Structures are given as C-alpha cells and as structure tokens.
Amino acid sequence: MDIYTNPLKNTYVTGITKSFIMPTDSGGIPAVAVSKRTSVFISSTYTILMILIFMIGWNLILASIMAFWPTDCDPNRVTALVALWNSGESMNASLLMISYCKRMWRYSSENKKKGASSNTAAQGDPQHPPPASTDEVEKADPGQVSTRLLPEQASNPKSPRSNMWWGLLFLLIALAMSAGNIISGLFVPVQLTMGNVAPAAKDAIFYPDVPGLSKTDDNGAGAAKLDSLRAPSTLRALGSIEASDVTVRNRVHLEELATPRGQHASDWAGLRYNYDVTAVDMGLQTDPNLKLMVTGSCFTDYTWLQNSTDEEDTYKLFGGNDKHVVKPQPDLNIPPMATFFIGQEMGEGSSNFTYAIIPSTAGLYSYSSGQDPWYSTKKAPDSAGLPFQVLAGRPALSCWEVRRWHLNGKDVAATQLGALPGLKLNELWKKTVFPQEFAVPRLVTLGRTAGASALKSASYATAPAFVLDATQSSILNDLERLVLASWVNSRNVVIDTTTYKAPGGMTNKAKGPRGSVEAASAKFVLQSGDVVTLSSRILISVPVILIILFILEMIMGRVLKSHDLKQKAIFKGERNGTSLQAAQLLRRLDHGIYERSWICPKGLIPLQFPPQEPKPEE
Numbered sequence: 001m002d003i004y005t006n007p008l009k010n011t012y013v014t015g016i017t018k019s020f021i022m023p024t025d026s027g028g029i030p031a032v033a034v035s036k037r038t039s040v041f042i043s044s045t046y047t048i049l050m051i052l053i054f055m056i057g058w059n060l061i062l063a064s065i066m067a068f069w070p071t072d073c074d075p076n077r078v079t080a081l082v083a084l085w086n087s088g089e090s091m092n093a094s095l096l097m098i099s100y101c102k103r104m105w106r107y108s109s110e111n112k113k114k115g116a117s118s119n120t121a122a123q124g125d126p127q128h129p130p131p132a133s134t135d136e137v138e139k140a141d142p143g144q145v146s147t148r149l150l151p152e153q154a155s156n157p158k159s160p161r162s163n164m165w166w167g168l169l170f171l172l173i174a175l176a177m178s179a180g181n182i183i184s185g186l187f188v189p190v191q192l193t194m195g196n197v198a199p200a201a202k203d204a205i206f207y208p209d210v211p212g213l214s215k216t217d218d219n220g221a222g223a224a225k226l227d228s229l230r231a232p233s234t235l236r237a238l239g240s241i242e243a244s245d246v247t248v249r250n251r252v253h254l255e256e257l258a259t260p261r262g263q264h265a266s267d268w269a270g271l272r273y274n275y276d277v278t279a280v281d282m283g284l285q286t287d288p289n290l291k292l293m294v295t296g297s298c299f300t301d302y303t304w305l306q307n308s309t310d311e312e313d314t315y316k317l318f319g320g321n322d323k324h325v326v327k328p329q330p331d332l333n334i335p336p337m338a339t340f341f342i343g344q345e346m347g348e349g350s351s352n353f354t355y356a357i358i359p360s361t362a363g364l365y366s367y368s369s370g371q372d373p374w375y376s377t378k379k380a381p382d383s384a385g386l387p388f389q390v391l392a393g394r395p396a397l398s399c400w401e402v403r404r405w406h407l408n409g410k411d412v413a414a415t416q417l418g419a420l421p422g423l424k425l426n427e428l429w430k431k432t433v434f435p436q437e438f439a440v441p442r443l444v445t446l447g448r449t450a451g452a453s454a455l456k457s458a459s460y461a462t463a464p465a466f467v468l469d470a471t472q473s474s475i476l477n478d479l480e481r482l483v484l485a486s487w488v489n490s491r492n493v494v495i496d497t498t499t500y501k502a503p504g505g506m507t508n509k510a511k512g513p514r515g516s517v518e519a520a521s522a523k524f525v526l527q528s529g530d531v532v533t534l535s536s537r538i539l540i541s542v543p544v545i546l547i548i549l550f551i552l553e554m555i556m557g558r559v560l561k562s563h564d565l566k567q568k569a570i571f572k573g574e575r576n577g578t579s580l581q582a583a584q585l586l587r588r589l590d591h592g593i594y595e596r597s598w599i600c601p602k603g604l605i606p607l608q609f610p611p612q613e614p615k616p617e618e
Helices: 036-068 075-085 090-113 118-123 160-192 221-243 245-249 414-419 427-437 442-453 475-491 536-562 582-594
Strands: 019-022 029-035 193-195 197-199 252-256 270-278 291-301 305-308 313-316 323-326 337-345 352-360 377-379 388-390 396-407 410-413 525-527 531-535
Touching (some): 090 160, 252 475, 291 475, 323 337, 337 442, 442 475, 531 536
Antiparallel strands (some): 193 531, 252 270, 313 323, 377 388
C-alpha cells in the first residue's frame, strides 16, 4: 500500500446523488461516494432489503404452488399444501418437507413390502389404509364430525412415491431460497462496496504555468518555485517505494544488463527498465484503455570522464563541448547526491530522449568498504577518523528512454497525445498537463526535485554526519529506486493537481476562458480512507427488484382471493388462498363443531365478537 495522507475534504465530492464512473481495468462502473458512516447505514439497509426480497420471493413461490400445483384434492397433497402455505419462511418449509418426504418414502416402501397397490394406498380406502404405527393413526368417528369441515374428495388420488418427488422438489426450492437469502445477505453488501475513491472537486484543481516557470532569465527563481510545488509529490513517491517495493515491482520490469567483455564487474553496471501507466492507474474516468508505455536503459560510461584529479573530476556531456565538474567532498555535512542532465531528442516526434546521471560521491567517508562503480573505496587518511573514503573518478550513467501513448492499437509520441484517434480526454490533460509532465523522462524530473533524497545510498548515511555504508550502497539500488518511484510519480500526475499548494499570484493553467475550472476537467477520482465507493447498479437494482416482486405479490394475492386458477377448490365456496390459512382452518373447525358465528370470516384473522359459548349438545 502507498504512503499517503487522506486528501482534504474539499478536494472531492460525495453524496448519494453525485454519480460518477469508477475506473477499473475491466471498464468504468457507475458509482457514488459517501462517507464511512453513511456507508454503514446504507449497507445495513440493503441487507434488510435482501431479506425482504427473498421473503416476498418465497411468498410468490408459495402463491404459484397454491395456484398451479395439481393436488386434485388428494389428502396427502392437501396436507403438504397447507403445511407450505402456513410455513412462514423457506427454512421452516424445508424442515416440513423433509418430514413429509420421509413419511411418503416410508409409506411407499412399506406398501411395496406388503404387496399393496399404490393406487389403493393413495385413495385412502378405509379397507386398505396406508400402513402406520398405531401411535401415529388418529381414529375418529365420522358421525361426530360435521360434513361442513370436510374437504372435497380426491378425484385422482396420487401415489406416495409421486407425492415424495413433489416434496423433494419443494424441499430443493425451499433450500435454494434459504441459501440465497443467507448468501445474498453476506455478499450483496460486499459487492455494494467497491473501494475508497471519490470524484475530484473541480475547484481543487491547480496546475502551474510550467513553461513560464522554466525560463532561464530569472536566475532560477521560477524553477525553484516549480520544484517546491512538486517536492511533496516526489517525496511521497519515494516513500511509497520503501513501503510497497514488492507491489510496485509487479508493475515495473527491471533487468540487469550483462557485463560487456573486457569490463570488470566492479567497474560496470547497467539496467534496462520498462513499465506502463494506464488511465485507470491515474484515476481517469475516461479512456480506460489509454496507457503510457515507457522503455529505457542506463549503463556506466567512462568516456564522459575527461579528467580526474584529487581536486576535481571533469565530465564532457553528451559528446559535446558542455562540461560538468565534480569536486571530491570529504565533508561530513554533505549527503551523496547526483546531477541529472537532459540530452537531445533522437528524431522529431520520436519521444526518444537521452539523459545522464553524474554522481557526487567522490571523497565521501564510509564505515565500510565498497566495490560498486559509484561507491568504490580506498583507505581514508588517518586524520579523517573514519576507515574508508570513496574514490574519485566515478563513472557517469549514460541513459536513453522512449515514451509513447497507446490507445486501441494506435500509439503516438508522448508529446503528441492529441493525435491519438478516439481519445475522449479533456483538453486540460490532453494539451497542457500530460505533454508538459511527460515531455522529458520522468526519472529526471523526479531526481531533480528530490535533490539530496534522490539516491538510496543517502538513506544509509547517518545524519547529520552523512557517513556512507559503502557495502550496502549500489548504483543499481539507486537506479532501481528512481525507476520505481518514477512509475509512482507518473501515476500520480493527475491527482497531484489537487495537492499543489500554490503561492499567491501564480497562474492556474487549469482554469478555462471563463476564469474557472471546467467540470469535464475533474473527470478523475481521488483515493481517501474517509469515503466508501458504492455501486450505483446495486443501489438501483435491489430496490427495483423489491418493488417489482412486491407488486407481483400484491397482484397474485388478489388473484388468489378471487380465483383458484389451475388449482381445484379444497373447500366448496371458498378460495384456497384464504381457506387454507391456519386461522381460517381454525375458524372452519370451530364453526363446524360449535356453530359459533365469526365476523370478518374471509379476513387474515377472523374474529368472534362478542365471544360466544359453545352450543350445548343435544
């Protein structure tokens, strides 16, 4: 994970109505960003909504069984229908169907053992009742039961095996609904939460006038202002490498170059690197397939070193007449540093730049000896009080780098992003920010801004004395750190525009002709631990599904109160959807035996008012 502080709350936008596109590798996803506290409330609410969905869904399944299951008034099927209709929820129905299937299987097996006909067993013929233990058979005198309590007789009795298969089907449906209810309650809140990003606030975007600050006629004042703006981002990138080295390495390919013939391993070092920075990495909401492809290489080059003495090392830059002088630094107050130089572009529009890195490590003291090209040591004078000192004449690093933008099979030079066909990127990024930020190798920009923190060997030095550990220091370690930090710094180019602390009077190039930042320029996201990103699809689909199911349930309920559809009426003159409710069965039993009157006889809960005493037996 990167080292970062949560952005200020005024740099991003939150709210359930503030929809945006969350960039992902598989494409943009509609989303909204809310505070952590709000997300907990929404997640809990949607868990309840999922419970309601499965509750209503189960009621619809029961209504479908009530309307279309062919019971033909078979007593065993009517019993199952009553049990399901009054089960309340799917888990309870599962237990009831398990018991029902066990009994149907046992009765079917016992009938087969005794050679009884399955049709005779299904008819409930008093002469051939289904086998059962004596403690399970309820004997009743038909003369004592009013015919008003009796359901219609079976027109086509079903076998126990047939009933068992139906019971198994209902069991599987009930189990599926129960499992779905549990799983959805666990996974829907997880799928609802997609991350911790929020859309940027347009008024928080600032980008300096880089060409204006890079002029050379102000004694470097503009460049110093530009470096001060970029310094926090650079230090965050370097800190991220120390905290997430392995994670970043998965995005950057590094390959150590083999030592050429005739070169000693301790005098030569080389590294090839390449990486891609995608629009998704940058947080852009548009053009998810856009990516910046970077390839480069560095190796030690002693031909740049024109002269080396105890007083100074003279380097000739890029084979020209320009020179750079490094004086050995036997000074404990100076850390190991390097100077970064930009060469010429190799061909117009090629994005192939040469650059160089010249170390200022000669003369530094060390607790340990070293054999690396930049940190080779000799014995220090006895007067130094330290055992080793870095040799003079350290080699320069000669480097090249190619940067190209790629989109949908087409690629262009880093400075010609606007020429890419099909690009939807806002003008601010397409014509101002990206061409200027990636005009030169990012490693050079980062190295110059980092200053004394650029080399990893500086982290081994002990401040304020800055004594090296030459054994641990390495030119490859320094270079790898710079390359990895360059990927992080390139990725953060967009979001850094919301973190710049610009001094008063500095021009904001992000503002349009009307003097304000356009809303389209803020089509990117910021990461913050204070927000939670929610999927708009789930936010919308779950309530919609619930409303649709609720309407279907209402329609089905009204239909069952007035029509039995494919199901035959169990009791004459009453609809099954009402008559098979437990309360209605109790009313029918009470009215048939005691002949007491009930008000609201067709309601969900029929009542006696006022309560009546049972009629005395004649």
